[in-house]
Amino acid sequence: MELPRAHEVKSKRYYYDSSDSESGDVMDSDDSIKDKDYVESETSSDSSEVSTDEGDPNNNDAGTATDAPLTSTTSRGSLPSPEKSKPSRWKRPRREWRKKEKNKIRRNLGHSYKNHKGIEVTARELGPPCTCKNKCREKLGEKELDIFKSFWDLGDYDKQNIYLYSCMEAIPKKRSYPKKTKKQVSSRNISIEYFVKLNGENVRLCKKEFLSVHGLQHSKKRIEILYKKMSNEGSITPKKDKRGKHKNRPNRTPAENLQSARDHINAIPKYTSHYSRKKNPGKVYINHDLNISKLYKDYYIDWCKERDLVHVSEDRYRRIFCTEYNIGFKLPKSDTCKTCDMLKIKIEDPGATTEEIKSDKIKLELHQRRAEAMQQSLKRETEYAKISGDTYVITFDLQQALPVPNLTVGPAFYLRKAWVYNLGIHDCVTGQGYMYMWPENVAKRGSDEIASILYKHFREHSIKGNKKLIVYTDNCGGQNKN
Numbered sequence: 001m002e003l004p005r006a007h008e009v010k011s012k013r014y015y016y017d018s019s020d021s022e023s024g025d026v027m028d029s030d031d032s033i034k035d036k037d038y039v040e041s042e043t044s045s046d047s048s049e050v051s052t053d054e055g056d057p058n059n060n061d062a063g064t065a066t067d068a069p070l071t072s073t074t075s076r077g078s079l080p081s082p083e084k085s086k087p088s089r090w091k092r093p094r095r096e097w098r099k100k101e102k103n104k105i106r107r108n109l110g111h112s113y114k115n116h117k118g119i120e121v122t123a124r125e126l127g128p129p130c131t132c133k134n135k136c137r138e139k140l141g142e143k144e145l146d147i148f149k150s151f152w153d154l155g156d157y158d159k160q161n162i163y164l165y166s167c168m169e170a171i172p173k174k175r176s177y178p179k180k181t182k183k184q185v186s187s188r189n190i191s192i193e194y195f196v197k198l199n200g201e202n203v204r205l206c207k208k209e210f211l212s213v214h215g216l217q218h219s220k221k222r223i224e225i226l227y228k229k230m231s232n233e234g235s236i237t238p239k240k241d242k243r244g245k246h247k248n249r250p251n252r253t254p255a256e257n258l259q260s261a262r263d264h265i266n267a268i269p270k271y272t273s274h275y276s277r278k279k280n281p282g283k284v285y286i287n288h289d290l291n292i293s294k295l296y297k298d299y300y301i302d303w304c305k306e307r308d309l310v311h312v313s314e315d316r317y318r319r320i321f322c323t324e325y326n327i328g329f330k331l332p333k334s335d336t337c338k339t340c341d342m343l344k345i346k347i348e349d350p351g352a353t354t355e356e357i358k359s360d361k362i363k364l365e366l367h368q369r370r371a372e373a374m375q376q377s378l379k380r381e382t383e384y385a386k387i388s389g390d391t392y393v394i395t396f397d398l399q400q401a402l403p404v405p406n407l408t409v410g411p412a413f414y415l416r417k418a419w420v421y422n423l424g425i426h427d428c429v430t431g432q433g434y435m436y437m438w439p440e441n442v443a444k445r446g447s448d449e450i451a452s453i454l455y456k457h458f459r460e461h462s463i464k465g466n467k468k469l470i471v472y473t474d475n476c477g478g479q480n481k482n
Helices: 008-015 099-108 145-155 155-166 207-213 222-235 255-269 292-306 312-323 338-348 354-388 447-460
Strands: 170-173 190-198 201-205 391-398 402-404 418-427 435-441 470-473
Touching: 008 402, 145 470, 155 170, 155 222, 170 222, 190 207, 190 222, 190 338, 207 222, 255 292, 255 312, 292 312, 338 354, 354 391, 354 402, 354 470, 435 447
Parallel strands: 391 470
Antiparallel strands: 170 190, 190 201, 391 418, 402 418, 418 435
16 A cells, blocks of 8 residues: 655655656656566556645746735725635636726725726715705714715625615606607606615605715716616616626637637546545646646647647637646646556546446545555554654655756767666654665665665664564565565
């Protein structure tokens, strides 16, 4: 059973280039047909533990928030604070922190903001009282400021419209006057009465006072639009705001072209991490020698030509790749499992029958449960060793063979390179890692060499005081078949 090698990761960081590496010298696995000492075994497991940094240095497309977070010192309508989000393929800023979105939030809260022309728009203010005979402002009992703040604290255009809609009541018109135009009769069918709720009761206001108390004295059109919806459509609630959501976009990329990019990305072989599938459930990996530009220029364009499809631009392909998929080009932080990959390929095979797919899913579930059980077993043994003090728990594994020197220029690129082997031993109790390296001209990497290194390790790090030795390793014949 394969186990993660936590401290081997640190040492291997020095031997691999980034995901855009052009070199083909790095083998995919320690048990590879490229390795001259490799002997295929039915029980051998393809595994290689390699590392990646926490960030993605090749992710040059990641967006960054350039503006400082919004803050508000006013008593009404505070702006939300930014929250840390989990890292993704494209580290784009949260939508609410873009310039346009910030201005939209400020506008809906009644704060001052800059419009699309860069002109500063002043904050909303309580309007002057009406001059009608009903003296509407006096009816409010000095509660007009509370109504004003409550309205703008909603901070959402649609919610504010729903509130305004609920404060308006349509009644049949009581009278109409003849017009001096060709159309002698007024086309108005209803009249609108305006109310605000105070102490659980509706207080009727005139239109001017209603607009003033909500800070809409300069936005009469907003009420007129609601009036038209109420009179023409007769709906109970207003429809959602659809400004800027029209479909009249002549330069928009056709949907079938976008689908061709998605189909190509779906057709690329991908790998999942065996040991970190819980931490990265949706993360998959592509060959680390590729990048988005290579996929587009070397594969996608030819792929579309073969199928007589119209390809999208590289920018659109990159946006789809980074926003709709969680794909990495680096080798995963923990290696993939041959059994997992094989079973997943069988499950996704379109020619497989329902019974075969069901059987393979059961096998995959059992395989993953066994792996998790072994992980838990290692944790329990380690915790017991820390408490008892008389148990020595280690894990060890061979790193994939390292070609030396790692040169890609001149005649050296075409010459055979010497292989260097590295055996990592991890002390699970202390958390200390030990690396033992040797070139191929000194020794091979069979069972004798592995046993010699373990003997050397036990001599240099005395375990005489321990009564019990527990060793975990993977299923490679040279490591544990001796």
